[in-house]
Amino acid sequence: MSTQKPAKPELRSVLLQAGREILAADGMAGLGLRAVTRRAGVSPTAAYRYFADREHLLAAIATSGVWELTADLETADRSAAEPLIAQGVAYVHFATANAALYRLIFGPERLAHYPELENALAAAYGILAARVAKTVAPGEAEDKSLACWCLMHGLASLAIDTRLPSDSGMPEALAARLVKALVPRG
Amino acid sequence: MSTQKPAKPELRSVLLQAGREILAADGMAGLGLRAVTRRAGVSPTAAYRYFADREHLLAAIATSGVWELTADLETADRSAAEPLIAQGVAYVHFATANAALYRLIFGPERLAHYPELENALAAAYGILAARVAKTVAPGEAEDKSLACWCLMHGLASLAIDTRLPSDSGMPEALAARLVKALVPRG
DNA sequence: GTTTTTGAGTTGACATTGTTAACTCACAAA
DNA sequence: TTTGTGAGTTAACAATGTCAACTCAAAAAC
Numbered sequence: 001m002s003t004q005k006p007a008k009p010e011l012r013s014v015l016l017q018a019g020r021e022i023l024a025a026d027g028m029a030g031l032g033l034r035a036v037t038r039r040a041g042v043s044p045t046a047a048y049r050y051f052a053d054r055e056h057l058l059a060a061i062a063t064s065g066v067w068e069l070t071a072d073l074e075t076a077d078r079s080a081a082e083p084l085i086a087q088g089v090a091y092v093h094f095a096t097a098n099a100a101l102y103r104l105i106f107g108p109e110r111l112a113h114y115p116e117l118e119n120a121l122a123a124a125y126g127i128l129a130a131r132v133a134k135t136v137a138p139g140e141a142e143d144k145s146l147a148c149w150c151l152m153h154g155l156a157s158l159a160i161d162t163r164l165p166s167d168s169g170m171p172e173a174l175a176a177r178l179v180k181a182l183v184p185r186g
Numbered sequence: 187m188s189t190q191k192p193a194k195p196e197l198r199s200v201l202l203q204a205g206r207e208i209l210a211a212d213g214m215a216g217l218g219l220r221a222v223t224r225r226a227g228v229s230p231t232a233a234y235r236y237f238a239d240r241e242h243l244l245a246a247i248a249t250s251g252v253w254e255l256t257a258d259l260e261t262a263d264r265s266a267a268e269p270l271i272a273q274g275v276a277y278v279h280f281a282t283a284n285a286a287l288y289r290l291i292f293g294p295e296r297l298a299h300y301p302e303l304e305n306a307l308a309a310a311y312g313i314l315a316a317r318v319a320k321t322v323a324p325g326e327a328e329d330k331s332l333a334c335w336c337l338m339h340g341l342a343s344l345a346i347d348t349r350l351p352s353d354s355g356m357p358e359a360l361a362a363r364l365v366k367a368l369v370p371r372g
Numbered sequence: 373g374t375t376t377t378t379g380a381g382t383t384g385a386c387a388t389t390g391t392t393a394a395c396t397c398a399c400a401a402a
Numbered sequence: 403t404t405t406g407t408g409a410g411t412t413a414a415c416a417a418t419g420t421c422a423a424c425t426c427a428a429a430a431a432c
Contacts, residue, residue: 011409033390043411045391054390106343107293121349146354147337147364150344154336157292157343163307168332178333181326182368197380219419229382231420240419 012050014040019061020101027100028107033057058104059114065101066120069094073127084131084186088152088179089172095156096171102160106153125149135185144183151178198236200226205247206287213286214293219243244290245300251287252306255280259313270317270372274338274365275358281342282357288346292339311335321371330369337364 018039022030033054034044051057072090080086095102105117129145136144155178158164159171168174179186204225208216219240220230237243258276266272281288291303315331322330341364344350345357354360365372 032388034388044389045412046410048391049409142351143360143363143367146341146344146351146360147367150337150340150364151333152336152340153343154338154340155332157339158332158336165328165332174329174332177329178336181329181333218417220417230418231383232381234420235380 011040011042011046014042015047015050015057016061016064019057020064023061023100023104024098028103031058031061031104056114059117062101062105063114063117063120065098065105066117066124068098070120070124070127073124077127077131082186084128084135084148084183085176085179087128087131088148088175088186091152092156092159092171092175096159099160102156106157128152132183135183147182148179151182197226197228197232200228201233201236201243202247202250205243206250209247209286209290210284214289217244217247217290242300245303248287248291249300249303249306251284251291252303252310256306256310256313259310263313263317268372270314270321270334270369271362271365273314273317274334274361274372277338278342278345278357278361282345285346288342292343314338318369321369333368334365337368 015036019031019036022035022039033047036057037044037047040046047057051060069091072094073087076086076090077083125145128149129141132145132148133141152175155171155175159174164171164174201222205217205222208221208225219233222243223230223233226232233243237246255277258280259273262272262276263269311331314335315327318331318334319327338361341357341361345360350357350360
């Protein structure tokens with residue numbers, strides 16, 4: 001007789017999933033360690049077998065999000081006539097579609113100390129920088145990559161906080177315009 | 187005989203000051219309602235006479251910071267040969283010199299609901315947009331202003347989180363280069 | 373000049389949170 | 403059969419945000 005249980009739930013990833021769901025439903029406000037374990041149907045302290053403390057749990061959730069973003073950038077880069085612009089659009093689309101998650105990633109100050117998160121972010125930036133390097137004069141690559149990244153992050157933040165001038169239209173369209181302004185041959 | 191007391195301490199602003207000090211010393215982590223009142227030498231609930239809850243207190247602290255930033259942008263704009271670039275430099279200088287405060291301002295999601303904070307931010311943006319409008323072709327002003335703002339915010343965030351490529355030099359210098367790349371006649 | 377009102381703050385309590393230390397207990401190894 | 407051990411639980415702690423009820427001095431009203 002086979003067990004009815006979900007076949008090795010792997011609590012660690014269950015917790016990440018629970019965190020993502022809470023994030024999508026209640027935003028950062030609801031994202032406590034106890035809330036996450038509660039939703040995972042497990043006792044609060046169970047999380048400590050997989051995460052040193054609450055911050056490490058949050059960092060892991062953020063990391064999972066960044067890998068998703070990286071994948072989105074990669075497909076955008078591959079599948080479009082204007083790859084750099086497509087990346088910009090994909091970036092702000094991800095941010096607006098996963099607002100709370102994006103805020104977790106770039107919100108608090110816990111960033112520098114989590115190598116996993118660092119790596120994921122470096123990978124995402126790598127996709128962008130590689131495309132810029134192929135699009136722009138060699139001497140300009142470094143600065144333009146950085147400028148693009150800043151531009152997209154800034155735009156995404158403003159869009160999420162509905163701080164864009166109300167007549168700016170869809171943030172994705174804005175992303176396309178702004179990236180084009182910075183790198184005309186995107 | 188004149189009183190020895192500090193002549194109408196105006197608890198509200200004392201609390202703001204205490205918050206700023208905590209922010210500078212311990213970062214956002216230490217910025218609890220109880221910590222603030224404790225440092226102000228007053229009981230925890232005293233804050234509720236001036237702020238509806240902890241978030242309103244934080245919003246007020248953030249607002250005070252944004253007005254400071256606005257003033258910095260204004261003087262930078264007035265006192266330089268290349269006013270737009272000076273604004274960019276002043277912006278990231280403020281952010282890096284007041285990292286925790288900057289994170290409070292742009293960190294959590296409590297933004298849209300605090301008109302005071304909204305106004306302060308609109309004022310800061312106004313300074314920038316006005317200068318861009320004077321520097322750039324009429325049709326381009328809107329988008330370029332926005333792009334500048336995004337650029338500066340993105341750069342400031344990355345600089346604070348030490349996520350800039352390590353060979354980028356001082357963030358202020360970087361700000362000058364990036365703004366110039368976007369608006370050559372800055 | 374006495375009474376009343378009120379503004380500004382305190383005390384004490386409550387529910388929640390993150391975290392720790394000590395435990396249970398099924399299952400694999402010996 | 404015994405012994406470990408991995409994965410989780412229970413019970414408790416200190417700290418937090420918040421509320422309701424109070425104190426009490428100084429200003430207003432009569």
